[in-house]
Amino acid sequence: MRAFAGLLEHLAYTGGRNAKLAYLAEYFAASPDPDRGYALAALTGDLSLGRVQPALLRAMVAQRVDAELFTLSYDFVGDLAETIALIWPEPAATIDLPLGRVVETLLPMSKPQAARQIAHWLDQLSAPERLALLKLATGGLRVGVSARLARVALAQMGAQMGGPTVEEIEELWHGLAPPYTELFAWIEGGARPAQAAFAPFRPVMLSTPVTDADLPKLAPADYVAEWKWDGIRVQAVSESGTRRIYSRTGDDISGSFPDLVEAMAFEGALDGELLIRRGDQVAPFADLQKRLGRKKPSQKMMAEAPAALRAYDILTWEGEDLRGLAFDARRARLERAVAGLDPRIDASPLLPFADWGALAALRADPPEVVIEGVMLKRHDSAYQAGRPRGPWFKWKREARLVDAVLLYGQRGHGKRSGFYSDFTFALWDGAAPEAPLVPVGKAYSGFTDEELRRLDRFVRSHTRERFGPVRSLEPKLVVEVAFEGLNRSSRHKSGVAMRFPRISRIRWDKPAEEADQLNSLLDQLPPEG
Incomplete structure (x- = not known):
């Protein structure tokens, strides 16, 4: 737990992205299996530990510390786990508890059993390790690390050993499970893990912001424009009989939108915006928000807030990878593809414009209030993972x-x-x-x-x-x-x-x-x- 506690402390008090990446890569390279795999799972949200609730923590600390002292301390510190870690009686001697042992011990336990076990461990750990243990056990790390950032760190760790790119890691991610032993072996020069996931996630292409002052530097004839819809960016993948909807960061959210999954009667991968649509009318984001995170939405909810996909791009179709084609070629393929699909899936319309002034007029008066602005995409742009500067821009309406x-x-x-x-x-x-x-x-x-x-x-x-x-x-x-x-x-x-x-x-x-x-x-x- 010492190395993991040190990592969490560095991440919590480090604001810079590059510094966080360096700490992550250093930890993953120096830590053994399965500790580093469980740490990775905890950081990416793929470790469902959460064995201890606040009431159990309060009951646990009440057996060791005066109640009034704890109340005053909690009021000052403001974080329950941090307060307990600081106020817990210091042990006469400490141990270095392996992270893997913590996870594998707690996973099969009931919540009361886990609370007793955690109290026993707290009696043998230093304050930073106590905090790391409590954060891990409650599932509340909050150290400013996204799943994407952790995967970038993995790629950086393996770069000098000829390991995979972050895009290669992300395409396999959903077929892997903690503690990711095969993944780390691959990163360190071993064999690529067998593809365990059907309908895999492909890393998305992102845009960069553009302002009014930037536009004169761009040639209008080089770009197409389309509306920027106020939904959530998703990737709809249907391959070999498996259908999945991924968020832009690669999280599988299919369970929240079974009505859209039902409509995905195709063989390929589409990139687009998940919306709530009633007929031709796109509903406000608040209607979509009601369904986000719902693992099993009711029939009533799906009827009142039907999910739809407004497709922006096409990544693969009927076994062919189309990402290397120019945007115009992909757009033609996209329009042909969605023409024969369920009406819940359509293509985002392109906007005709002669110059930036004409597009500015469209942007200032969109046909629907749920439109956030416009997207600009080069005619000749291939679909590149990440955020390349130049091919795609987002020109949002003023805040x-x-x-x-x-x-x-x-x-x-x-x-x-x-x-x-x-x-x-x-x-x-x-x-x-x-x-x-x-x-x-x-x-x-x-x-x-x-x-x-x-x-x-x-x-x-x-x-x-x-x-x-x-x-x-x-x-x-x-x-x-x-x-x-x-x-x-x-x-x-x-x-x-x-x-x-x-x-x-x-x-x-x-x-x-x-x-x-x-x-x-x-x-x-x-x-x-």
């Missing part, structure tokens, strides 16, 4: 802005665990200051480190009430919030849900009474129905 009042501050995680960095903001439900403030969203990005420190000081000096790691605040500070979209939401008291909110500016100069009213958001909502 919307609203001035809101900070209402709650919550402690962050990892390197932000000592700061209040997650903020709930609100709008006036009528004329200020007599009207109530209604929460409309939460943001934890958009500010610099210096601004974070100043926000943290504001939270500490303007607290009204404390609720564990959360503090309610005096309504005095206004922040300018940028967001990408807006949907109706019955789960929120305000009736609205923002897409990708972030703090774009802190208005230290603006009185709270001058923040915006809720009606300014309600007027921007898409029509119902």
Whole structure:
């Protein structure tokens, strides 16, 4: 656990991508099997350990530590696992507990058995190792590592030994299982594992942002344009009788959308946008969000929010790999392919335009509110994994802005665990200051480190009430919030849900009474129905 604990600490307190990759590659190269395989599974979300719930943790620590001392400590630290790791009595001597033994011991245990075993181990570990054990056992690592980043680290680890590329690793990923012994052997120069997965994921091609100022550098005649839909990017693969829907990062989400899987009566792989579509009308993202993560959606849910695929590209078809063809050739193949498919699968239409001014006019007045902007793709571009600069661009609509009042501050995680960095903001439900403030969203990005420190000081000096790691605040500070979209939401008291909110500016100069009213958001909502 010592090496794994060290890795988690480095990852939690390291912000740079390259530094995280270096720590991951170093750990994977130096650690033995099966420890490194289980660490990889934990980091990529493929380890279903989660054996201990908060109530069991509280009961466990209550047997070793004074309850009042623990309550005060938890209020200060703000993270349950971190509080327990710090407050647990120090052992007279420590052991180096193999990560593989931890996983293989806990997996078959019931939750009460696992809690007793974890308490026994905590009595023999140092504070960093106790934290690593608790994070592993609860499934709450949160160290800023995506599954894609971990796979990139694997490729970097094996690069000097002639190992596979990240694209080769991703094509096999879904046919492999922890602790990935065959995968590590391949990376270190061994034989390629037998392809265990039918209908594999192919690494997707990504676009780069473009602004109004960038467009004059590009020739309009070199590009085609299409709408950028507000859904989720997916890859629909149907091969050898196996049908799968993957997210852009390669996660298998087929179980959440069996109605779309049913419509995939083809032999090939399509790249596109997963949407909720009722007839010709694309529903707001909020309707799609209701189905995300649902392992077994009900018939009622599928009838009310039917899934559809709006295809952008075609990767393979009837046994032929088409990724090396130019975009125009692939587009022709795509249109022929979807013409004979279920109506739930169609091709995203291309937009005719003569110059950037004409396209800007289309972008400014899209036919549906769920459109986020436009995509630009070179006529001659092959389908390349990753984010090559030049072939594909996304020209998004300008972010919307609203001035809101900070209402709650919550402690962050990892390197932000000592700061209040997650903020709930609100709008006036009528004329200020007599009207109530209604929460409309939460943001934890958009500010610099210096601004974070100043926000943290504001939270500490303007607290009204404390609720564990959360503090309610005096309504005095206004922040300018940028967001990408807006949907109706019955789960929120305000009736609205923002897409990708972030703090774009802190208005230290603006009185709270001058923040915006809720009606300014309600007027921007898409029509119902």
